Amino acid sequence: MKKYLIQFKPFLLFIVTFFFAYIVLTLLYKLYLNSFETNDVDGVTNIVGRNVEQVIQLFNCDIRIQKNQLNPYLEVWYNEKFTVRIVEGCNAISVIILFISFVIAFSGKFKTTISYILLGSLFIYILNVIRIALLTVLLYRFPEKAHILHGVLFPLIIYGLVFILWIFWINRFSKYAK
Known part of the structure; x- marks a missing residue:
């Protein structure tokens, strides 16, 4: 048994570190969400909504985003x-938590790790805002394609780019980079 623990130590260390970081960050995020009333939209989702509105306004398009009166989401007109609603799950925090946990599990130098986490998280956030803005326009023009756009194409794009960020991290900056 000891032989296998030694042999698989890097893998086991990765798994433990990843899940520890993921659980801690998820619990902190859950505490943050619990600070809002049941029918209220959290602050991050509100900021995402404002940023989506700003992106679409750059193209002089008619856009209005408002809080739904009865439910905890933003309506995008x-x-x-x-056209769409922006719920808490649309703010990319869960994707960012996943990204951060992975980078921590494959950490490198402290300063490099922190910098990569901050820049990568900002990149994911900006990509998510652009994703919602594009989704708004595309669903307005092609409402019959909602399933393929929202359920397949856009998750593939955001998770695909996060995967590329991970691969880049492992090969360039992590302690396992050659």
């Missing part, structure tokens, strides 16, 4: 038509 594009060209006077209710």
Whole structure:
């Protein structure tokens, strides 16, 4: 048994570190979410909504984002038509937590790790805002394609880019980079 623990130590260390970071960050995020009323939209989702509105306004498009009166989400009105809603799960925090946990599990030098986490998280956030803005316009024009756009294409893009960030991290900056 000891032989296997020694042989698989790097893998086991990765698993323990990853899950520890993931659980701690998820619990902290859950505490943050619990600080809001049941019918309230959290602060990060509100900021994402404002940023989506700003991105679409850059193209002089008619956009209005408002809090739903009865439910905890933001309504996105594009060209006077209710197009999408932005819920807490749309703010990319869960994706960022996953990204951070992975980078911590394959950490490198402290300063490099922190810098990569901050820049990578910002990149994911910006990509997510652009994703929601594009989704708004595309769902307005092609509402019948909602499943493929929201359920397949855009998750593939965001998770695919996070995967590329991980590969880049492992090969360039982690303690396992050659």
